[in-house]
Amino acid sequence: VKLHDELDRLANAAGPVPSVERVLTLARRRRARYLVGVPVVAVAMATVVALTYAWVGAPRGQAASSTYTIAVTTAGTPDPATLTQTRQLLLQRAQLIGLVNARIDVLDQRDLVLTVDRRPDDATLRNLTAPGRLTVRRVVDTTGTPDNPGSPYGGDVTTLSAADQFRTASVTCGLLDQRRGTDGSAPGALTACGSLDGQSVKYLLDVAAVGNQDVEGLTLTNDPGAGWAVTVRFTVAGQTHWTDLTRQVYGDGTGDPASRQVAFVVDDRVVSASAIESVITGDAIVYGQFSQAQATGILAELRYGPLPLALSVER
Amino acid sequence: VDPYEGFREFVLARGPALSRTAYLLTGDHAAAEELVQSALVKTATHWRRVTSAGNPEAYVRRVMANERIGWWRRFGRREVPVADVPEGLGVDQSEASAGRIDLATALAQLPARQRAVIVLRFYEDMSEADAAATLGCSVGTVKSQTSAALAKLRRLIPAIVNDTTEVAR
Numbered sequence: 035v036k037l038h039d040e041l042d043r044l045a046n047a048a049g050p051v052p053s054v055e056r057v058l059t060l061a062r063r064r065r066a067r068y069l070v071g072v073p074v075v076a077v078a079m080a081t082v083v084a085l086t087y088a089w090v091g092a093p094r095g096q097a098a099s100s101t102y103t104i105a106v107t108t109a110g111t112p113d114p115a116t117l118t119q120t121r122q123l124l125l126q127r128a129q130l131i132g133l134v135n136a137r138i139d140v141l142d143q144r145d146l147v148l149t150v151d152r153r154p155d156d157a158t159l160r161n162l163t164a165p166g167r168l169t170v171r172r173v174v175d176t177t178g179t180p181d182n183p184g185s186p187y188g189g190d191v192t193t194l195s196a197a198d199q200f201r202t203a204s205v206t207c208g209l210l211d212q213r214r215g216t217d218g219s220a221p222g223a224l225t226a227c228g229s230l231d232g233q234s235v236k237y238l239l240d241v242a243a244v245g246n247q248d249v250e251g252l253t254l255t256n257d258p259g260a261g262w263a264v265t266v267r268f269t270v271a272g273q274t275h276w277t278d279l280t281r282q283v284y285g286d287g288t289g290d291p292a293s294r295q296v297a298f299v300v301d302d303r304v305v306s307a308s309a310i311e312s313v314i315t316g317d318a319i320v321y322g323q324f325s326q327a328q329a330t331g332i333l334a335e336l337r338y339g340p341l342p343l344a345l346s347v348e349r
Numbered sequence: 350v351d352p353y354e355g356f357r358e359f360v361l362a363r364g365p366a367l368s369r370t371a372y373l374l375t376g377d378h379a380a381a382e383e384l385v386q387s388a389l390v391k392t393a394t395h396w397r398r399v400t401s402a403g404n405p406e407a408y409v410r411r412v413m414a415n416e417r418i419g420w421w422r423r424f425g426r427r428e429v430p431v432a433d434v435p436e437g438l439g440v441d442q443s444e445a446s447a448g449r450i451d452l453a454t455a456l457a458q459l460p461a462r463q464r465a466v467i468v469l470r471f472y473e474d475m476s477e478a479d480a481a482a483t484l485g486c487s488v489g490t491v492k493s494q495t496s497a498a499l500a501k502l503r504r505l506i507p508a509i510v511n512d513t514t515e516v517a518r
Contacts, residue, residue: 040452041471060390
């Protein structure tokens with residue numbers, strides 16, 4: 035038996051409609067009262083507010099909380115343990131980013147709810163819910179891309195190969211940044227965008243040489259000369275991968291610096307790309323003209339490991 | 350100019366549908382009539398503004414849904430004591446009728462907000478977003494209230510809500 039049909043049948047027992055004339059009489063009376071009542075109440079309230087300000091001063095920041103539904107976009111029904119793990123990771127990220135009184139609840143099998151005191155900006159929500167995959171890759175080629183080409187690529191860019199995404203001028207950084215389901219974890223080459231001095235740059239990137247599993251830990255550093263950075267410490271195997279990558283890219287050091295760049299890619303975005311000036315046997319220090327908030331966001335996304343589920347924030 | 354221009358026609362056309370919703374929200378004839386009347390009075394008071402916004406019916410439904418929740422908040426979910434258990438509920442033995450009475454009783458056991466969510470989502474066939482706008486709450490709240498309400502209904506009358514999981518998504 036369908037709930038809708040049963041409700042419909044139950045509604046058949048509804049009583050008569052109230053008399054229109056009676057409704058209109060009451061409305062006229064109410065309207066008359068309203069016209070007199072509103073100004074009086076308004077004046078009274080204004081007085082109370084003014085007096086309160088005079089005594090206590092203006093109220094400090096409003097503590098109204100914001101709620102977001104975070105939907106699982108991975109196909110199929112996730113098992114409860116995976117959902118719990120996702121919630122845990124989101125909480126850790128939220129704490130590191132510094133969201134005030136962040137709470138994450140599992141609503142049902144495919145939805146989580148984020149409640150937070152102060153409304154976070156879009157970049158923060160992205161850092162919170164992005165997959166959190168780190169790959170380090172050799173830069174094969176770079177090209178600038180106009181923000182407003184004549185006609186942006188009409189089809190699904192994810193069906194193009196990485197090389198074609200790079201070659202096709204109408205595949206803009208705007209389109210590449212909106213790709214769904216690309217988190218850099220797929221094998222093979224990748225085309226991704228980053229920004230350099232405020233300009234969008236499109237990068238064609240080689241297969242990943244270093245991944246999440248190579249990372250031992252991450253820390254935030256602030257060098258007075260170079261600004262905010264994320265320092266990556268590698269595992270034993272990861273150190274080999276990283277050092278080998280720098281050796282391979284550096285070569286004999288005589289090539290054009292632009293041709294010996296290494297990119298740090300978070301999900302499907304280049305957060306930093308710079309020329310390798312020597313074989314690096316230690317940590318990687320990732321600079322990218324970051325603000326403190328940007329560097330913290332990257333750190334939060336990467337420090338606790340990638341999310342086991344793909345998520346999207348519903349507004 | 351008549352500030353209530355078109356209001357009579359509106360009540361004539363949409364009144365019965367509004368009464369049905371009110372009855373589902375309250376489960377009681379007297380309360381339903383009072384609810385419709387007070388919602389219509391509030392609507393008529395601002396009739397010109399409401400019609401210029403485009404959808405007077407949605408406005409009335411919003412007032413009804415929220416007023417209902419307000420009553421519940423104010424008076425709590427008290428049971429009204431009666432001297433005798435009313436007769437007649439068990440008289441009609443036909444299966445459909447028994448199911449309806451079950452549903453009426455089950456609905457009566459839901460908190461007002463959950464009841465409102467059930468009526469809006471499954472009787473009015475509103476989307477989660479529309480129900481949220483009507484109740485003035487978040488989509489997340491609608492989702493959680495719906496799932497809580499369905500769980501309770503399913504517990505009370507397994508036969509009736511068994512096939513609503515697809516509808517709920």
